[in-house]
Amino acid sequence: MNLSLIYFDFPFWRAEVSRIALNIGKIKFNDIRVDREEFMRARSSGKLDDGTIIPFNQLPCLKVNDESFAQTAGIARFCGKLSGLYPKDNDVAAARIDQFLDFITDITVLIFNAGRDLEPDKKIVKRKEFFETEFTRKFKMLEKNIPDNSDLIITDYFSIADIALWSFVGWTTSGAVDGFPKNFLKKYPNIKRVCDFVDEHPEMKKWGNDKQFKA
Ligand SMILES: N[C@@H](CCC(=O)N[C@@H](CS)C(=O)NCC(=O)O)C(=O)O
Known part of the structure; x- marks a missing residue:
């Protein structure tokens, strides 16, 4: 292939x-x-x-x-x-992963649309407001749906959902998104734990986890 x-x-x-x-x-x-x-x-x-x-x-x-x-x-x-990072024969695990991929996709679209057609000064005001309101609301939902005390979205199964979350979080916390503060992750222990686990994963180190958008 x-x-x-x-x-x-x-x-x-x-x-x-x-x-x-x-x-x-x-x-x-x-x-x-x-x-x-x-x-x-x-x-x-x-x-x-x-x-x-x-x-x-x-x-x-x-x-x-x-x-x-x-x-x-x-x-x-x-x-x-x-x-081997997405199950071929476990529909329940697959559905757990899918909901994260699709939710992260939804949030990505919201970010791109926030203040999209405004002049730069108005756009930044709108983006800051968007961060405080809609984005934070969605991010809290991500946090709530990650199992407490688990290093991974699906306990014991490293998947594309963990990698997608890690990469998405790297972008949104890096300062690269207009109007978003850096490093707001400390308020979200479940998301942070998954991201820390992915950061430390030997395969991610081999890949070069410094390639992530970084603060
Ligand atoms: N739903 C698509 C959206 C992809 C998307 O919007 N990609 C951007 C580049 S990051 C693009 O091609 N935009 C041009 C367009 O939508 O016309 C996905 O999740 O892959």
Whole structure:
């Protein structure tokens, strides 16, 4: 099977979760990084410059042999199954993982939409307000749904949900998101414990966990 994962050249969780999963699983893939100019062309044409189809004109995209697939969570599941980080025969565990991937996707969309069309000074005010209200409300829900005292989202099973959470949290706490303070994680012990566990995981160290967005 010939795999190519296509995204921008930065460690945003939407692609990073699958890059990391494939690396941990020692699955060979072409790690294709496009620049903004090529993405803008693909966004209007639905194809990369080399003719690769980009479904829905969005990234990330996973090409499997000659077929291209879109959607972060679906791609992560595909890569997770190949890598042993997503169950193939346990629908309950799979559903537990899925709800985290989809919820993190929902929050990501909210972040991008907050203050989107405003002038820069009004946008930053809106973003700060968004952080204090809607984002914090959602983040508390993430916290509540991680089992107390567990190092992982599914106790005893390291999965793409843990990697997605770690990468998402790295981004949102790094100061890279306008209007968000850095390092607000201390108020969220369950999320912090999972992120610390992922940080210390030997496979993550091999991958280079410093590639995460960092504060
Ligand atoms: N629902 C998609 C959204 C992907 C998405 O919005 N990707 C951005 C780049 S990070 C994009 O391609 N935006 C262009 C567009 O939506 O037209 C997913 O979860 O993968």
